[in-house]
Amino acid sequence: SGYGREHNSRAKENVKKENVTVKQGENGVEGGGEAKITNKGNKINITSEKNHGTTTRNPGPYGDANSSVDILNENGSIKTRRWYDENGHAYRDVDMTNHGNSKEHPEWPHEHTWDWSTGKPKRQ
Numbered sequence: 001s002g003y004g005r006e007h008n009s010r011a012k013e014n015v016k017k018e019n020v021t022v023k024q025g026e027n028g029v030e031g032g033g034e035a036k037i038t039n040k041g042n043k044i045n046i047t048s049e050k051n052h053g054t055t056t057r058n059p060g061p062y063g064d065a066n067s068s069v070d071i072l073n074e075n076g077s078i079k080t081r082r083w084y085d086e087n088g089h090a091y092r093d094v095d096m097t098n099h100g101n102s103k104e105h106p107e108w109p110h111e112h113t114w115d116w117s118t119g120k121p122k123r124q
Contacts (some may be wrong), residue, residue, distance in 0.1 A: 004022070040107045046081055046094050061090040061121035063113060090114045090121065 033047030051067040059069055063084040071080040083092045093112040098105035115122045 036109050038107045044109050061087050089116055
């Protein structure tokens with residue numbers, strides 16, 4: 001649909017590009033990268049892609065191929081990190097909070113995947 005292309009163009013304009021080299025740190029993941037410790041003590045991999053940017057607006061399900069983006073809240077903190085595959089389709093989000101809904105999301109950060117099986121992207 002036209003929505004995807006138009007939304008994708010706007011989203012790309014709103015994303016600040018930066019090359020990021022992520023090194024294994026204290027909360028790192030095996031083989032290098034970056035991880036967060038959840039409120040339940042589990043590690044969740046949040047390693048960004050080399051093509052990584054930030055935005056204050058939801059960039060939608062379409063982005064640059066093999067990229068990631070941090071969606072920032074009004075305080076400049078990361079609300080969500082989103083990854084895009086080789087086709088520029090979102091495939092994974094890590095939300096850093098429980099959205100104020102601890103019943104639905106008792107652990108945070110937490111992961112959502114994207115379903116493209118119907119041709120219409122849907123975040124799971």
